[in-house]
Amino acid sequence: MTDAVLSAPIVKPAPDRERLAAFGFVAPSLLIIALVFVLPLALLLGVSVLDPKGGVTSAHYVRLLGTPYYLGVIWNSLRLGLLTTLIAFLVSYPAAFALARARGPLRSILLATLFLPLAASVIVKAFAWTILLRSDGLINAVLIAVGIIEDPIRMIFTQTALIVGAVNIFLPFMALPIYAVVAQLDGRYAEAAATLGASPLVVFFRVILPLTLPGIIAGVALVFSLSVSAYVVPTLLVGEKYPTLATTIAKAYLLAREPGFGAAAGVVLLAIAVIVVALSATLSREPK
């Protein structure tokens, strides 16, 4: 490990003493990164290609990527991530503008409604949804009282419940980065475009949207990587009916005692998240 750290290239050639000082500054963080990030990842990768007899095998990946059932599981995870991200974006984007425009106490109230849910644990929020969605829960009671339905609709343990819950739980991670960008948006750009004859639609798509893109991309990366790997939310809101990569990993480790298969599923999940984050990083550089 130390060898790897010592041989790490330093960007610009500098006099020996400066180089040594620079290394001294980064060494502690490199060590921490190696210990808490690189080492566990290497172990995960190692376990995922190890067979019980000690040899190297691709069997776990073949099983994961070659069986229709597990391809379905991967699709379930992706679908949960994509739908949650899309809906969270559609809800957050206009909300971020409302938040940026609001003034005085209203703004404080709106900001508090965005921040406060972050203080409650995911488990509490997921359980709260199971209570709201019950046959004799608040939502059914209201729908019946208003006369929209006669008999309670079954909402608990459905995919709709899962998406609703996931959007609710991960929404702040989309709204906050977009709000941060929108709040700094200079209104004069839009005015200038309008003065030059651009229609409101053109102003939005050619000026506002590109300027807020960094916030959107940050939000998408956050919400997607959180929801694609969510464990508590699908476990509590839909159960075994909607198996995802996260629940498959838990099952492999805790119940089936198949660490190799669990590790392989972990690597695939990580790869999906890394691809999305890398894509969004590339996209965020483009508008410049």
Added chain:
Amino acid sequence: MHPFSRRSLLKTSAAFAATLAAPALVRAAPKEIVIGGPAGAAKYFNSDLFPVLEKKLDCKVLYEGTNSLTNLQKMQADKASPKISVVIMDDPVMLPAAAEGLITKMSASAIPNLGKLVDDAVHQDGMWANYQKPWVGIAYSTRRMKTPPVSWAELWDAKYDSKIVVPSLSNTEGFWTLLAAAHLETGKPYKEAQYEIDAGFKKIKSLKANLLNVYTNAPQAINLLEQGEAWMIGGQFSAYTLIRKADGSPVDLAIPRDGGFSMPSGIAKVSGAPAGDLADAAIDFYLSPEAQSILAKTAFIAPTNQATPLPAGYPDPATLFAPDWAFIAKNRAGWVDRWSKEMT
């Protein structure tokens, strides 16, 4: 490497006290014993059983509560110098423990109560013994169901669309639902139906329309029953349901007329463990009518010592079906995989 633990603290303080008060107290240095068992039992073991045990044997009990598989792994890791003296695990997990030599045969001379248990409660010539039999039936919501379910076939009744919860096959109690399904599909008694797994899967797949959820987390399933969201849980332990009923929840456990099941819990002596004599005495206590009466009342489990009076309303332990665990242990991983694929 001396990790700090309650045990090392006790040892140090005992040694310290002994030095101060020597020689009078050396003889009276506290005896202690480590018992490993299920985390779920920790509450009633610690509050109701261990105080009696400690007083009777003049010792201190340290309880390591976790699940059976974790205890098995601990025993594998500590094989050279075992720390746990007595282990309490489900029967299916006792099989590998016995095969790997992690537990040792108990003798009827050191443990007199071994000879007083119901039939089939002592396994492999005394490798382990069942100190209790939680029974398994259909848990139901007394708010939703006017009369208790009388047969396993009721779970399949179309009027219970999306109202049934069953345990996942990953859970121990999950096998009971599969076995009941095999029994219904083939019409054979449990003893023969337990080997008809394909028939079991065929029948259980037809239960999908009635399923509200398949659970791996028992408390969550009982919550659904208490709220009246679920009407019945097929394949549920007495120790789960009746404890909640005793707390006032509107739930109860029915034994269908096709017969209930039992999930006997085993107790065994760890090979080469410290405090061997104390371990024998502790096991004898678990198998005694005194301890079993306490457990029957606090944990709703049927006793195995014939001399223990059976509380009113408890099924006769002899009528509860216990399956061929060796057959299950051998095939289970494949079934769990098949279950995931066919039941989702």
